[in-house]
Amino acid sequence: MKKLLELFLNFAKIGLFTFGGGYAMLPLIERVCVTDKRWISDEEMAGMPALAESSPGPVAINCATFVGYRQKGIAGAAAATLGMVTPSFIILLVISFFLDRFLENRWVAGAFYGIKLAVGILIIDAAVRLFSKLKKKALTVIIGSVSFLIMTAVNIFAVKLSSIVLMLIAAAAGYIIYLAGRKRRGGKAQ
Amino acid sequence: MIYLRLFLAFLKIGAFTFGGGYAAVPLIRETVLSNGWMTDGMLSDMIAVSESTPGPIMVNMATFIGSTQAGVAGAAVSTLAVVLPSFTFIIILLKAMKKVIAGDGFKSVLGALKPCIAGIILATGFYMVLTNTLGRVQSPVFDFKALIMTAVLAAVFFGSRKFTKKGMSPILLIVISGAAGILLNL
Numbered sequence: 001m002k003k004l005l006e007l008f009l010n011f012a013k014i015g016l017f018t019f020g021g022g023y024a025m026l027p028l029i030e031r032v033c034v035t036d037k038r039w040i041s042d043e044e045m046a047g048m049p050a051l052a053e054s055s056p057g058p059v060a061i062n063c064a065t066f067v068g069y070r071q072k073g074i075a076g077a078a079a080a081t082l083g084m085v086t087p088s089f090i091i092l093l094v095i096s097f098f099l100d101r102f103l104e105n106r107w108v109a110g111a112f113y114g115i116k117l118a119v120g121i122l123i124i125d126a127a128v129r130l131f132s133k134l135k136k137k138a139l140t141v142i143i144g145s146v147s148f149l150i151m152t153a154v155n156i157f158a159v160k161l162s163s164i165v166l167m168l169i170a171a172a173a174g175y176i177i178y179l180a181g182r183k184r185r186g187g188k189a190q
Numbered sequence: 191m192i193y194l195r196l197f198l199a200f201l202k203i204g205a206f207t208f209g210g211g212y213a214a215v216p217l218i219r220e221t222v223l224s225n226g227w228m229t230d231g232m233l234s235d236m237i238a239v240s241e242s243t244p245g246p247i248m249v250n251m252a253t254f255i256g257s258t259q260a261g262v263a264g265a266a267v268s269t270l271a272v273v274l275p276s277f278t279f280i281i282i283l284l285k286a287m288k289k290v291i292a293g294d295g296f297k298s299v300l301g302a303l304k305p306c307i308a309g310i311i312l313a314t315g316f317y318m319v320l321t322n323t324l325g326r327v328q329s330p331v332f333d334f335k336a337l338i339m340t341a342v343l344a345a346v347f348f349g350s351r352k353f354t355k356k357g358m359s360p361i362l363l364i365v366i367s368g369a370a371g372i373l374l375n376l
Contacts, residue, residue, distance in 0.1 A: 114371020
């Protein structure tokens with residue numbers, strides 16, 4: 001029980017004191033879970049970004065579940081995840097009650113006019129950073145630009161097509177390429 | 191029922207987002223627009239708030255949208271749903287799937303999926319800048335002030351990387367853009 005509370009409190013602390021989402025939390029997660037508490041090893045921590053990227057959902061939750069499960073199984077995973085979520089939940093709940101009235105204020109409305117522009121830039125930046133981490137192969141460039149063009153058309157002309165469809169097609173293409181590659185290698189070996 | 195709709199919507203968002211908060215924006219945008227939960231303008235406000243408050247961005251967005259649609263219970267349902275796929279996946283991974291993840295098949299799938307996701311996120315960001323400055327095809331406007339401000343903010347943000355190693359933090363950009371917005375709209 002003491003361990004569960006410890007997991008909860010430490011992940012609540014990480015959630016409360018980091019801005020900018022999961023990747024921004026990695027240094028603090030490392031300090032708490034590797035240096036201070038020795039909950040996971042250096043190697044496990046080094047593999048964390050790759051693990052988080054290959055797993056669906058919020059990066060911070062992937063990390064919390066991983067560390068919690070390693071320490072105390074499913075109960076530990078639940079405690080760590082709950083800890084990570086709780087500060088966010090309370091803060092955003094309170095803000096959501098007041099934001100509407102808040103936005104009626106001229107100054108706040110002015111600030112959000114500017115912030116709206118920054119959000120567009122930040123999202124483009126997130127995409128560019130994701131691209132720059134990928135291996136520069138013809139296939140990467142083709143899939144990336146085709147996806148961009150299709151989604152831009154979908155957005156501009158308000159077409160009803162979910163981005164999930166595109167993602168499933170890309171995933172299927174990746175698997176077909178893998179199968180084809182295996183067949184070719186298999187052929188050579190014979 | 192609104193709780194069930196929120197739950198399923200955020201379950202889908204949690205299951206189909208790889209690589210953190212901004213990667214969820216295209217799907218969240220689709221979801222809130224098609225359900226009539228938010229307009230594009232409200233979406234931008236919500237993203238700004240979620241980025242500038244502590245904690246995981248996706249959890250912040252889920253809590254905010256859930257709360258505005260269906261109060262505290264709506265926020266709880268949405269947050270639970272957005273977390274559940276990640277939680278389940280990691281536990282199954284640690285129990286049984288390590289080999290699958292390390293396998294070439296999975297790597298090949300991710301290798302094709304990642305540029306697709308990057309393209310989708312880029313399209314969403316591009317469209318946001320487009321609607322901020324030129325409006326939408328259905329109702330075009332030309333906001334000269336927004337165009338200039340976007341150009342200046344982008345130059346400052348990306349230019350800052352030339353001078354410092356890490357460049358400007360997203361939060362600093364939000365603070366600067368907020369201050370500029372107040373000054374220009376007095």
